Amino acid sequence: MATGEVRLEVPASPEFLRITRIMVAGVASRLGFTLDEVEDLRIAIDELCFALVGKGRTGIIAIRYLMLDDGLAVEGDGHFTDDGANEPTLSPMSHQILGAMVDEVELGRGPDGPTFRMVKRLRPA
Amino acid sequence: MAFDSKERDELRRKFTEFAESRDRTLRDELVTAHMGLAEYLARRFTNRGEPLDDLAQVAALGLLKAVDRFDPDRGLEFSTYATPTIVGELKRHFRDKGWAVRVPRRVQELHLRLGSVVSILSQEKGRSPTIGEIAQAAAVSEEEVLEAIEAGHAYRFTSLDAPAGGDEDGSLSSQLGSEDQGLIDSEHRVTLSPLIAQFPPRERVILHLRFFEGLTQSEIAGRLGISQMHVSRLLARSLSQLRSQATDAGDE
Numbered sequence: 001m002a003t004g005e006v007r008l009e010v011p012a013s014p015e016f017l018r019i020t021r022i023m024v025a026g027v028a029s030r031l032g033f034t035l036d037e038v039e040d041l042r043i044a045i046d047e048l049c050f051a052l053v054g055k056g057r058t059g060i061i062a063i064r065y066l067m068l069d070d071g072l073a074v075e076g077d078g079h080f081t082d083d084g085a086n087e088p089t090l091s092p093m094s095h096q097i098l099g100a101m102v103d104e105v106e107l108g109r110g111p112d113g114p115t116f117r118m119v120k121r122l123r124p125a
Numbered sequence: 126m127a128f129d130s131k132e133r134d135e136l137r138r139k140f141t142e143f144a145e146s147r148d149r150t151l152r153d154e155l156v157t158a159h160m161g162l163a164e165y166l167a168r169r170f171t172n173r174g175e176p177l178d179d180l181a182q183v184a185a186l187g188l189l190k191a192v193d194r195f196d197p198d199r200g201l202e203f204s205t206y207a208t209p210t211i212v213g214e215l216k217r218h219f220r221d222k223g224w225a226v227r228v229p230r231r232v233q234e235l236h237l238r239l240g241s242v243v244s245i246l247s248q249e250k251g252r253s254p255t256i257g258e259i260a261q262a263a264a265v266s267e268e269e270v271l272e273a274i275e276a277g278h279a280y281r282f283t284s285l286d287a288p289a290g291g292d293e294d295g296s297l298s299s300q301l302g303s304e305d306q307g308l309i310d311s312e313h314r315v316t317l318s319p320l321i322a323q324f325p326p327r328e329r330v331i332l333h334l335r336f337f338e339g340l341t342q343s344e345i346a347g348r349l350g351i352s353q354m355h356v357s358r359l360l361a362r363s364l365s366q367l368r369s370q371a372t373d374a375g376d377e
Contacts, residue, residue, distance in 0.1 A: 018275065025271045029256035035243060036253035036341040038274070039357055043364065050368060093321075093367060100336045 006065040012057040012080060012113075017049050020063055027065040028072055032122065041120055044101040045074060048116040051088045051107070058082040059113065071103070071121035078113025088114035140197040155192045156185070162204055163188040166211045170219070176237065176355070180215065182325075187214030235273040239263060240354040244346075247353065253343045274357070321367075328363045331356060 008023050010016035021042045028038045045063075052061055059080035066073040080086075088107040090098070098105045104119040128136065136158060143151045163184035170180050191207035242263045246254040260267045321332055327349070334340040334348070342360070346353040 022271060022275050025256075025274065026268075029267055029271060032255055032257075034253035034255050035259065035274075035353070036343050038256060039342050039360075042275075043360070046364070096336050097364070100339055 003067050003069060005067065008063045008065070009060050010063070012053040012059045012061050012078060014050065014053060014056060017046055017053075020045050020049050020061075023063070023065060024072075024074060027067065028120075031067055031072055033072070033120070037120065037123075040101040041072065041074075044098055044105075044118055044120070045076075047090075047094050047098055047101075048074075048105070048107075048118060049076060051090050051094065052076060052078045052114050052116065054084075057084055057113075061113075068119075071119060073117065073119045075115070075117045077110050077115045079110075080113040086110070086113055088116060136203065137197060140195060140203065143192075144195075144197055152189075152192060156189055159188055159192070159203065159207065160185065162207060163211055166208065166215065170215050175219070176358075178355070179358070180218070183215055183218040184211050187211035190214065232269075232273055232276050235263070235265065235269060236276045236354070239270065239273055240352040243353050247343050247346075253341060253353070274354075324363055324366075328359055331359055332363055335360060 006023065006027055008020065010019055024041045024045045025038050028041050033041070049061060049063075057078065057080045059078065059082070061076050061078050063074060063076045066075065078086075078088075086109050088109075090107065098118070102118045102120045104117070106117045108115040108117070136155070139151055139155055142148070143155060164181055166187075167177060167180040167184035171177050187210050188207060191203070191210040194210070195201075195203055195206050197203075239259065242259060243254060246258055246262055250258075254262075256267050256270050260270045263270065321329055324332065330349070331345055334345045335342065340348070342356045343353050346356045349356070
């Protein structure tokens with residue numbers, strides 16, 4: 001299994017979330033995740049990126065897709081220049097959704113914006 | 126949509142009564158009585174890369190709006206009044222809500238075709254297939270498969286006035302076993318969020334099974350007797366509705 005990292009930077013605006021979903025699906029399918037799992041990752045990254053940008057911020061989100069031996073980790077950092085919140089917010093519903101989609105989720109605070117990290121592990125076939 | 130004169134009189138009476146009382150039961154009856162019209166119109170919009178199921182829902186929404194707005198005193202037949210409203214709703218669906226990102230026709234078609242490919246593979250393998258397996262079975266590249274799956278998420282559903290309680294009660298009972306009916310009830314008892322309660326029954330069940338019971342999309346598809354791709358579309362749409370609701374609430 002090839003380990004490594006794919007990076008993506010997109011404008012911090014909801015219409016670019018689609019690209020983050022396509023990327024996660026591409027990387028996950030390389031790793032051999034099933035369609036169901038790819039769908040989970042797609043929903044999860046959408047929730048997390050949305051938690052960062054909401055209806056849109058000024059700046060970018062930098063995303064790293066880390067291919068691990070046993071799964072996929074995705075880390076995202078907001079780099080915002082507006083004076084919006086640097087604290088990511090997740091509704092209870094989003095927490096519930098993410099808990100069902102991935103194995104680990106962490107939200108944090110970076111120097112110039114909120115951050116996230118999620119991990120989904122490959123299930124032995 | 127042919128009613129005999131007795132039925133027509135009866136409906137006219139109900140419309141007059143509804144215009145005053147705004148009674149929900151009456152409204153349901155009026156919607157149900159004209160569902161054939163909505164389905165007929167929805168059918169005229171197939172072959173445009175949208176599943177009939179979704180179109181029927183959009184048409185039903187148009188019908189509901191027509192029932193709400195119809196003024197029986199103006200002397201128009203309801204069907205005359207409702208047809209442009211329903212057709213307008215369907216056109217709007219294609220324009221605004223259908224494929225929010227312009228999705229090329231070949232991708233839309235592949236998306237629809239993959240539905241059955243995924244079902245067959247899931248059955249053969251007894252698990253969800255990988256993207257590579259789907260690509261091989263459909264004789265396309267992995268990239269094309271990914272593109273087609275993403276196309277199913279290209280909806281941009283911001284409308285929150287979708288029919289609460291939904292127009293699907295009839296078909297729902299035929300799709301769900303009694304076990305699932307119990308689930309709907311338990312979901313009512315332990316609702317995490319009243320937001321979920323607003324969805325039509327089938328969406329509610331899917332949200333519940335996926336996020337609270339931890340069933341996979343394939344398992345849900347099997348249980349409801351619909352395709353995994355359809356579950357995926359419905360989930361994506363429900364989530365985007367939940368989200369637009371959350372952000373709208375944040376603005377107030």
